[in-house]
Amino acid sequence: MKQIIRAWMFTVMVVSLAAHAADNFTRISLPKGVSIELPKNWIVLSRNQLITLDSAVESVLDLSGIEHEESELPFAANYYDDKGNTLGILNIRYYPELQLTQADAQAATAQDVKDLDAALRENIVRSTKAFNMKVTSWAGTKKTSINGITVFLTEYRRQALKRSGEFRVRLVRVFAANKSFTLTVSYDEAASFLLKPITDRIINSLNLEGIRKVGGVSAPAAAINQQGDSIMADLNGEQWGLVLFLSILFTWGIGLTPPLLIRFVFMRRPIGKGWAIGIVALLWVFNLVLFTALGSQSKSHGALILVAYVSYAILRKGAKKQAGSTQAE
Secondary structure: OOHHHHHHHHHHHHHHHHHHHOOEEEEEHHHHEEEEEEEEEOEOOOOHHHHHHHHHHHHHHHOOOOOOOOOEEEEEEEEOOOOOOEEEEEEEEOOOOOOOOOOHHHHHHHHHHHHHHHHHHHHHHHHHOOOOEEEEEEEEEEEEEEEOOOEEEEEEEEOOOOOEEEEEEEEEEEEEEEEEEEEEEEEEHHHHHHHHHHHHHOOOOOOOOOOOOOOEEEEOOOOOOOOOEEEEHHHHHHHHHHHHHHHHHHHHHHHHHHHHHHHHHHOOOOHHHHHOOOOHHHHHHHHHHHHHHOOOOOOOOHHHHHHHHHHHHHHHOOOOHHHHHHHHH
């Protein structure tokens, strides 16, 4: 029994390391009912820095003769590497004078999206040029849904401001009358292995008060046409297969590591039926809490049920053979 308890305690310590991933993000409440999740190591710009940044942008655009909408910049945050280089950038800009609403966004046609994309591209190409940068590629604009919010997701790549390389930029445009805003998230392509999933999660965490899901389907997204694919499809693009593979590997890896350690490393023999059921039940609860904290959207958690069955089989592996040997003796 002591061996089982020690094995269980050690396994919980090992697996609990994965739980810290849920603690690396914090939800930020922004003006006008908007909220996002942000990694704790991203540095939030001070009010003084925001005013300076916004003043610089306004000045450059005015001096370049580029028209721009009336806007407010209440929040921005950056991610820096250990050398102080800016690798990740996030900001949200509100447009209080816009009249377009979520209903207008839902009713937008493919031609409307095409026109919006053309206008954005022209404006962004001119704006980046004014800052001595260049748009290196343009992926376009799509209408989609994030947590019930109808958004227009624009993606392009631009030159880095202070050094060589490219930044991948994504604009999440939300029309909601005087609450309209654009969430801009970008990162250095050289750090895409780490920052792509982080920025994907930031974008996918976007919430807006008053928007909710009905019957498992985003209420404002019900009328979206075929362009309104899921946000994960838009974010992952051609790499959706890799993302799915890694997701399965992550789920089964975390789920099966404890029973494998208990059965083949610590105990090295089959575990009694009662103990096996108890351990599997505790592991299932632990995994349920962990994956819920990590943002799992599953309601049935079917994968965790399958993991529980396999875990029980692992813990009991060899039990029949052991019982047969005992009877023979």
